Amino acid sequence: MKVTVLGAAKEVGRSGFLVDAGHKKILMDYGVLLKRDREPAFPLHVKPKEIDAVILTHAHLDHSGFVPSLFLSDIIGLQALGTPPTFDLSYLLIEDMIKISGFYLPFEYLDVMNMKNHSRELAYREPYLLDGIQINLFESGHVLGGATITVSHENKTIFYTGDINTRGSKLLRPADLNVGEIDLMIIESTYSQSDQTPREQSEHDLLSFANQIIEDGGTVFIPAFSVERAQEIACVLQAHKFPHRVVMDGMALKANEIMLRHPSFLRDPDTFKDAITRAEWIKGWNRRKKVVNEPCVIISPAGMLVGGSAVHYLQELSKSDKNGIALVSYQGEGTPGRMLLEKGVSSFQGKLTKCHAAVRQFEFSGHNSRAELFEILNTVKGSPEVLTVHGDGKACTDFAREIQEKYGFKAHAPEAGETVQV
Numbered sequence: 438m439k440v441t442v443l444g445a446a447k448e449v450g451r452s453g454f455l456v457d458a459g460h461k462k463i464l465m466d467y468g469v470l471l472k473r474d475r476e477p478a479f480p481l482h483v484k485p486k487e488i489d490a491v492i493l494t495h496a497h498l499d500h501s502g503f504v505p506s507l508f509l510s511d512i513i514g515l516q517a518l519g520t521p522p523t524f525d526l527s528y529l530l531i532e533d534m535i536k537i538s539g540f541y542l543p544f545e546y547l548d549v550m551n552m553k554n555h556s557r558e559l560a561y562r563e564p565y566l567l568d569g570i571q572i573n574l575f576e577s578g579h580v581l582g583g584a585t586i587t588v589s590h591e592n593k594t595i596f597y598t599g600d601i602n603t604r605g606s607k608l609l610r611p612a613d614l615n616v617g618e619i620d621l622m623i624i625e626s627t628y629s630q631s632d633q634t635p636r637e638q639s640e641h642d643l644l645s646f647a648n649q650i651i652e653d654g655g656t657v658f659i660p661a662f663s664v665e666r667a668q669e670i671a672c673v674l675q676a677h678k679f680p681h682r683v684v685m686d687g688m689a690l691k692a693n694e695i696m697l698r699h700p701s702f703l704r705d706p707d708t709f710k711d712a713i714t715r716a717e718w719i720k721g722w723n724r725r726k727k728v729v730n731e732p733c734v735i736i737s738p739a740g741m742l743v744g745g746s747a748v749h750y751l752q753e754l755s756k757s758d759k760n761g762i763a764l765v766s767y768q769g770e771g772t773p774g775r776m777l778l779e780k781g782v783s784s785f786q787g788k789l790t791k792c793h794a795a796v797r798q799f800e801f802s803g804h805n806s807r808a809e810l811f812e813i814l815n816t817v818k819g820s821p822e823v824l825t826v827h828g829d830g831k832a833c834t835d836f837a838r839e840i841q842e843k844y845g846f847k848a849h850a851p852e853a854g855e856t857v858q859v
Contacts, residue, residue: 438590438859440621440824442851443480444468447830449627450499453480454597455488458570458590464491465586465597465623469502471534476541479503481854485512490567492574493519494599495583496526496664498534505531505544508551517556518565520574522582522699524556526664529691537744561613578602578612579803580665581695581702587616593859597623600827603809604636607672608665610704618819621859625804626828626850629836633806634799640673643763643799647674650795651681651732655759658794660747660774662740662766663688665803668696668713670736670765672705675712683712684728686719686737687746693718719746729753740766742773742783751777752785755792764798810836814844823848824857 443453443464450470456463462483470478485507493501504517504527519527531549535542559565561584565572569591574584579600586597596619605611634642647657661667667689674683685693693713700706716736719725725746728735735754738745751773754760768774773783778798782789805813814823823846825837833850840848851857 438588438593438595439856440595440623440859441856442824442826442853443483445470445478445853446824446826446851447828447833449827449829451478451480451503452500452599452827453503454623455483456588456595461489461568461570462487463567463570463572463588464488465588466494466500466599467491467503467507468497468499469534470499471502471538477538485509485515488515490516490518490572492572492586493517493523493527494577494586494597495580496523496530497580497600498530500599501527502531502534505548505552508548508555509544511551512555515555517552518559518572519556520561520582520584520702521558522695522702523584524553524558525695525698526581526692528553529688529695530664533688573616575616576610576613578605578609581609581699585612585616587619593620594618595621595623595859596821598625598813600625600627600803601805601813602803603805603812605704606636606669606803607676608669608704608709614813614816619817619821620819621824621857622817622821623824623826624810624813626810626825626833626836627804628802628806629810629825629828630807630832632808633802636801639799639801640677643673643765644677644679646761646763646797647679647681647734650759650761651734653759654732655757655761656729656732656754657734657761657763658750658754659734659736659763659765660740660742660751661689661736661738663738664692666740666766666801667736667738668693668709669801671712671716672708674734675708675715679734682731682733683716684719684733684735685716686725686735688738689736690718725749740774741768742777751783755783755790755794758793758795760794762792762794762796764796765801767802768798811843814840821846822857825850
């Protein structure tokens with residue numbers, strides 16, 4: 438087998454890997470890199486008629502967002518493979534992306550429908566056979582329905598981690614690493630050079646911050662990604678018996694409905710159901726305008742404050758030093774969230790405004806940190822070649838060097854377009 442890197446491997450975004458088994462070609466992920474106010478970046482082009490299957494690790498757009506481009510016409514034989522929640526959440530995010538960035542995209546809603554018509558839902562550890570090639574999905578712990586992938590053919594096995602979390606969360610079980618002996622490993626490097634704050638500490642700090650703000654008569658705003666992060670924060674509050682009211686808004690509400698339909702993929706379905714049903718769901722502007730004056734926690738997208746109802750909440754709550762803003766997501770360069778965090782200002786209609794509310798950041802990443810990535814490598818069976826991807830250039834190259842030094846595995850950070858023989 439051969440694997441070709443289709444995305445920009447030394448950055449986070451537009452993931453894509455083409456497996457060529459000679460008689461069959463399989464894509465693992467096919468994502469986009471969304472850029473603020475700019476045209477999205479796409480992975481290298483493949484001819485849909487030459488692809489036999491595309492496997493989605495999870496719903497996030499940097500892994501799933503370009504898949505509809507493979508279904509611009511009625512392709513015979515090409516199937517999209519993934520878990521049921523991955524498909525449901527992918528459609529939600531892709532359709533929202535079309536609404537926001539449609540004029541930049543080479544596909545439309547009709548092509549998403551065509552993708553739906555060619556999808557095949559798989560359970561974890563359910564072998565899928567494609568003319569002698571075996572495909573398996575294993576729980577990744579990163580997002581609901583998220584999976585790692587093995588592709589096996591003629592006694593060779595490729596293991597692709599996608600985005601992975603071996604510690605689990607309040608929402609999700611830890612990643613399943615019992616994947617057997619492997620010959621090639623493609624591993625994410627997002628936090629390969631840093632260890633994050635322990636989750637227990639992040640939870641404690643967030644709860645202390647929220648309790649203090651509300652007890653002093655203020656309102657806490659938590660901008661969070663619609664899929665996974667918003668629900669994780671709601672579950673954290675529920676698990677710790679948070680005594681104050683919780684409100685949810687925006688596209689997170691649609692994600693809530695999808696997640697409620699897939700309880701078997703959740704770590705604790707009862708806690709999740711209690712957390713989501715306990716929260717007030719904001720359904721209109723009248724309520725949205727009133728709730729900012731009530732002591733409570735408001736959870737709403739977007740996680741980096743780039744749009745959605747988050748803009749309204751930031752504008753209103755930043756006016757008073759009684760309020761608090763808790764950032765629980767990574768804040769990308771050039772985003773309103775990064776500006777708020779570093780400079781204490783927000784931009785409304787082109788005008789910079791000082792934020793009087795208390796602003797704090799708390800680490801709740803769904804990715805493994807450095808120590809946990811090495812724990813994955815400690816469990817590896819076999820002596821695989823390793824490709825380090827999905828991180829900035831230095832994170833990928835340094836991680837590859839460390840893997841080679843520590844384990845003796847052949848390891849490197851590949852370039853886009855590079856092909857590796859398994």
